Amino acid sequence: MKSIKQLQSLPGLVLGLLLVLVPLIGVSGYVYVQHQGAQKRLSDLEPRYARLLGLVGQQSQIEDAVDQARQLQDLYIYPSTQDVSQVGNAAQQRIRDLFTSAGVDVQSSQVLPAKTDHRFDRIPIQVRYEGEMAKLQALLVAVGTQPGPAVLVEGMTVQILTYATNQAPARLTGQINFFVLRSAS
Structure with missing residues (x-):
């Protein structure tokens, strides 16, 4: 069971x-x-x-690199405390002075409206010129080595007015498009 x-x-x-x-x-x-x-x-x-x-x-190294970048920015870029038109006019005068000191004649110069690129205002400046080739080369070297906020070359055109002879060097004419940067913030 x-x-x-x-x-x-x-x-x-x-x-x-x-x-x-x-x-x-x-x-x-x-x-x-x-x-x-x-x-x-x-x-x-x-x-x-x-x-x-x-x-x-690496926090201290990163902070040092950021500080160094800010210092370089202060050297090469106009501060945001200056007005865009003031920056354009000051840069235009610096450029005209460089042309004069290099012996290149300025036919005309113009500050164009600023464009905002991320954190910077990009201020274009057009200069029409006439001068000798050697003086134009000296001008371009002077633009790259001058102290203060950087003046950058965006583009240029060159035309030959007269060819070089035994009595006179070649004369050139054209336009150089410069720009400077201003901090937008």
Whole structure:
């Protein structure tokens, strides 16, 4: 009799065991999937964290480089405290002085409207000139080596007025497009 009762309770026991094991297996699978996802995220974050630690370790060097960049910016770019038209006029006068000191005649010069490029106002200046080739070369060298905010050459055209002879050097005419930068902020 005992064996018949055991056989009758076996399906109930198996069913009870399944009712306990199925949710346990489901929860275990869910925990495993979540654990694998967390491991993947950690492995993705590890290189970023290492880079951040490297940046923190080099913080003083980065601050020094930023300070040096600001100092260079102050040397080569007009400050935002000056008005755009004042900057354009001052740069135009500097350029005209360079032409005069190099012995190149200025036919006309014009400050064009400023354009904003990200953090800077770009102020174009056009100069029409006439002069000798050697003096024009000296002018271009002087533009590149002058102290103060940088005057940059964007483009130029050159035409020959007269060819060189034994009595006179070649004369050139053309236009040089300069620009200067002013901090917009």
